Amino acid sequence: MITAVAGGVGAARLLRGLVRVVPPEDVTAVVNTGDDTEVHGLHVSPDLDTVTYTLAGLNDDERGWGLAGETWAAMDALERLGGDTWFRLGDRDLATHLYRSERLRQGAALSTVTAEIAAALGVGARLLPVSDDPLRTHLTLAGGPEVTFQDYFVRRRHAVAVEAVRFSGADAARPGPGVLDALVRAELVVVCPSNPIVSVGPVLAVPGVRDALAARRDDVVAVSPIVAGAALKGPADRLMAELGHEPTVVGVARLYAAFAGTLVVDDADAALAARVEACDVRCVVAPTVMHTPADAAALAVRLLDAHRAPASPAAP
Amino acid sequence: MITAVAGGVGAARLLRGLVRVVPPEDVTAVVNTGDDTEVHGLHVSPDLDTVTYTLAGLNDDERGWGLAGETWAAMDALERLGGDTWFRLGDRDLATHLYRSERLRQGAALSTVTAEIAAALGVGARLLPVSDDPLRTHLTLAGGPEVTFQDYFVRRRHAVAVEAVRFSGADAARPGPGVLDALVRAELVVVCPSNPIVSVGPVLAVPGVRDALAARRDDVVAVSPIVAGAALKGPADRLMAELGHEPTVVGVARLYAAFAGTLVVDDADAALAARVEACDVRCVVAPTVMHTPADAAALAVRLLDAHRAPASPAAP
Numbered sequence: 016m017i018t019a020v021a022g023g024v025g026a027a028r029l030l031r032g033l034v035r036v037v038p039p040e041d042v043t044a045v046v047n048t049g050d051d052t053e054v055h056g057l058h059v060s061p062d063l064d065t066v067t068y069t070l071a072g073l074n075d076d077e078r079g080w081g082l083a084g085e086t087w088a089a090m091d092a093l094e095r096l097g098g099d100t101w102f103r104l105g106d107r108d109l110a111t112h113l114y115r116s117e118r119l120r121q122g123a124a125l126s127t128v129t130a131e132i133a134a135a136l137g138v139g140a141r142l143l144p145v146s147d148d149p150l151r152t153h154l155t156l157a158g159g160p161e162v163t164f165q166d167y168f169v170r171r172r173h174a175v176a177v178e179a180v181r182f183s184g185a186d187a188a189r190p191g192p193g194v195l196d197a198l199v200r201a202e203l204v205v206v207c208p209s210n211p212i213v214s215v216g217p218v219l220a221v222p223g224v225r226d227a228l229a230a231r232r233d234d235v236v237a238v239s240p241i242v243a244g245a246a247l248k249g250p251a252d253r254l255m256a257e258l259g260h261e262p263t264v265v266g267v268a269r270l271y272a273a274f275a276g277t278l279v280v281d282d283a284d285a286a287l288a289a290r291v292e293a294c295d296v297r298c299v300v301a302p303t304v305m306h307t308p309a310d311a312a313a314l315a316v317r318l319l320d321a322h323r324a325p326a327s328p329a330a331p
Numbered sequence: 332m333i334t335a336v337a338g339g340v341g342a343a344r345l346l347r348g349l350v351r352v353v354p355p356e357d358v359t360a361v362v363n364t365g366d367d368t369e370v371h372g373l374h375v376s377p378d379l380d381t382v383t384y385t386l387a388g389l390n391d392d393e394r395g396w397g398l399a400g401e402t403w404a405a406m407d408a409l410e411r412l413g414g415d416t417w418f419r420l421g422d423r424d425l426a427t428h429l430y431r432s433e434r435l436r437q438g439a440a441l442s443t444v445t446a447e448i449a450a451a452l453g454v455g456a457r458l459l460p461v462s463d464d465p466l467r468t469h470l471t472l473a474g475g476p477e478v479t480f481q482d483y484f485v486r487r488r489h490a491v492a493v494e495a496v497r498f499s500g501a502d503a504a505r506p507g508p509g510v511l512d513a514l515v516r517a518e519l520v521v522v523c524p525s526n527p528i529v530s531v532g533p534v535l536a537v538p539g540v541r542d543a544l545a546a547r548r549d550d551v552v553a554v555s556p557i558v559a560g561a562a563l564k565g566p567a568d569r570l571m572a573e574l575g576h577e578p579t580v581v582g583v584a585r586l587y588a589a590f591a592g593t594l595v596v597d598d599a600d601a602a603l604a605a606r607v608e609a610c611d612v613r614c615v616v617a618p619t620v621m622h623t624p625a626d627a628a629a630l631a632v633r634l635l636d637a638h639r640a641p642a643s644p645a646a647p
Contacts, residue, residue: 055429056372056436086404092426096451098433106422110408113371117414120372135412 018043018201020228022214023050023062024079024248025240025305026207027069030140032311033205034070036319039139043197045224047209048125048144049152049182049217052165054102055093057112058119061165062214063129063144064111071136079248082107101170126191143197145218148188152213155179157257164213173250177257180212185220198227203322206237208303210251211270212258219274228274236318237275238303239264243283247304263287268294277321279303279314334359334517336544338530339366339378340395340564341556341621342523343385346456348627349521350386352635355455359513361540363525364441364460365468365498365533368481370418371409373428374435377481378530379445379460380427387452395564398423417486442507459513461534464504468529471495473573480529489566493573496528501536514543519638522553524619526567527586528574535590544590552634553591554619555580559599563620579603584610593637595619595630 017037019030021044033042047062061080068074068082075083085105094100104112111132118128124147133142152164157176167173198204206228209215219225228235244263246252252262260266264280268291271278278296280287281303291298299321305311333353335346337360349358363378377396384390384398391399401421410416420428427448434444440463449458468480473492483489514520522544525531535541544551560579562568568578576582580596584607587594594612596603597619607614615637621627 055433057429086402086422088402088422089405089425089429092423093430096426096430096448098426098430106402106404106425107408109405109422109425110412110414113373113405114409114412114414117371132412 016041016043016197016201017203017205018045018197019205019207020209020215020218021046021062021066021207022209023047023065024069026062026209026214027066027074028305028311029205029207029238029314030066031069031308032305032313032315033318034140035308035312036315039070040141042140043143043193043201044140045143045145045194045197045218046129047214047217048146048150049213049220050164050168051149051151052102052163054104054112054165055098056116057104057109058116059102059104059112060115060125060129060144063142064108066142067129067133067136067138070133070138070140070142073136081105102165124192126193141193141197143194144191145194145224146188146221147191149184150188150217150221151183152217153181153183154213155181168249173253177254180216180254180258182217182220185217186222188221190221190223194221195223195227198224198231201231202234203319204228204231204235205318206235206271206275208238208240208247210240210246210249210254211260211267212251212254225274232274233276234322235275236277236279236299236322237267237271238279238314238318239267239281239284241267242281242304264298265290265294268296268298272296279318279321332357332359332513332517333519333521334361334513335521335523336525336531336534337362337378337382337523338525339363339381340385342378342525342530343382343390344621344627345521345523345554345630346382347385347624348621348629348631349634350456351624351628352631355386356457358456359459359509359517360456361459361461361510361513361534363530363533364462364466365529365536366480366484367465367467368418368479370420370428370481371414372432373420373425374432375418375420375428376431376441376445376460379458380424382458383445383449383452383454386449386454386456386458389452397421418481440508442509457509457513459510460507461510461540462504462537463507465500466504466533466537467499468533469497469499470529471497484565489569493570496532496570496574498533498536501533502538504537506537506539510537511539511543514540514547517547518550519635520544520547520551521634522551522587522591524554524556524563526556526562526565526570527576527583528567528570541590548590549592550638551591552593552595552615552638553583553587554595554630554634555583555597555600557583558597558620580614581606581610584612584614588612595634595637
């Protein structure tokens with residue numbers, strides 16, 4: 016049994032690799048909901064959807080989000096009406112939000128709805144929102160206002176400096192059904208190559224999750240989302256620097272050291288392995304950039320091997 | 332200035348004719364909202380949309396509802412998720428409901444949102460929901476439960492007998508801004524060829540509307556939606572019969588006699604003119620079936636002529 020802490024695209028790709036090398040039903044993903052938002056009154060869960068669509072083989076790999084073969088008739092018509100269209104909802108994607116929003120209004124928990132959608136789309140892995148309670152990432156822009164995650168990420172295309180991040184609702188949020196159990200019982204816990212600040216951060220902010228991970232430290236293998244000092248996608252490098260963290264695998268190691276015994280870094284960062292290990296984090300060097308599902312499967316194999324290997328292969 | 336009492340398709344067609352023969356800005360339509368419903372949490376106003384889309388030239392004439400060139404990606408995807416899809420929302424049509432629902436949530440009145448949508452789509456006529464307050468048509472099925480209008484009309488395809496009709500919310504509903512004024516000030520009030528029970532009925536049920544029409548009786552010209560004993564579209568004939576009304580132009584004349592001085596009936600019903608006039612309703616015989624916009628314009632001219640003609644041309 017493998018449990019993954021997951022954000023969006025990077026996590027989805029790694030999970031797609033994992034379910035190629037272990038039975039999908041042995042994989043549980045605990046997914047960030049800090050990106051969740053209301054758009055036109057619909058409950059949108061971007062990370063859950065990215066993971067679901069990718070594992071269902073329905074995602075648009077090129078665009079990096081949403082569904083392949085998507086159409087945009089609703090957004091085009093909404094634009095004509097003068098409605099807000101900066102958060103683009105594809106026609107097929109809209110169905111997910113219509114379904115989810117209606118089920119939530121009926122009183123279903125987000126975890127229940129997530130399972131329903133995953134089952135309908137043929138996803139074999141178990142997808143768990145980190146919490147059924149509201150959890151919302153807010154960012155204070157440098158010298159400016161506090162904005163929601165999607166305002167920062169989509170509307171402002173994360174092209175603004177940030178001076179603080181807050182996970183609204185985290186203190187009161189309870190881990191969703193099965194979340195702590197999945198972390199406690201897993202043979203291996205993978206922290207996917209997601210943004211440490213705004214993807215992994217909200218998951219850790221739910222009371223109990225960070226402690227559960229820390230208790231499994233020796234079995235927690237993280238994959239660095241930073242490669243050669245840059246995020247493969249999104250603003251992780253800039254966010255880390257803006258918030259005072261070194262935007263390298265060393266910075267990631269420091270952020271994760273309390274709960275991750277192992278950090279997998281890309282070949283490009285081999286020279287930093289000693290600095291990672293100086294954080295008391297075992298460093299595994301491997302190709303981590305997942306251009307194809309085959310790349311992802313190869314990385315998954317390396318994760319499994321890393322976990323099976325002796326605790327400190329770098330030691331003499 | 333002409334004010335029309337309007338339901339859905341029949342009204343939309345007549346209005347499309349009217350704005351060909353008088354300046355659109357001289358036409359006000361007071362539109363039924365008893366069909367309004369929540370679908371997947373979205374506020375849908377079928378009659379307002381039918382009238383708006385038709386006057387904007389965007390309607391699907393063949394299907395009889397919705398937008399021309401519509402696509403159904405969202406509904407197809409929703410079906411895959413196991414969501415309810417009996418109320419079909421096209422991708423472009425969804426934009427209207429997303430826009431309307433968001434504006435209503437922001438506190439805008441239905442009348443305001445209706446005007447915004449009409450303006451965005453280039454509709455010159457003024458469209459007024461009969462009320463900004465909730466008004467919902469419910470039907471008691473014969474020997475069965477009470478259902479909402481759309482459950483009866485769409486889900487059950489109005490293929491069930493009805494024993495009672497109720498306009499929920501009508502007692503407390505206030506006429507929308509401009510509604511009574513439009514009825515009082517119009518030179519001519521047209522009651523469109525809409526279902527007398529469930530399209531015109533809810534409009535009349537809003538306190539003040541029926542009295543305002545009755546006060547203008549000499550200037551109220553209704554067009555029968557029943558031709559040769561049958562509704563051109565929908566269940567008007569069956570509903571009338573089930574509720575104890577003769578399903579002919581005579582039944583329509585009796586239902587409208589208190590507030591409509593003139594009833595336009597189709598050539599096919601010329602033989603019933605005397606029975607209509609026996610209800611103390613002037614009967615004008617004309618082609619009323621609007622196959623094309625030109626037919627509608629011709630009917631509109633006949634309405635204007637009927638109103639300008641002496642009060643009782645049938646009298647010696």
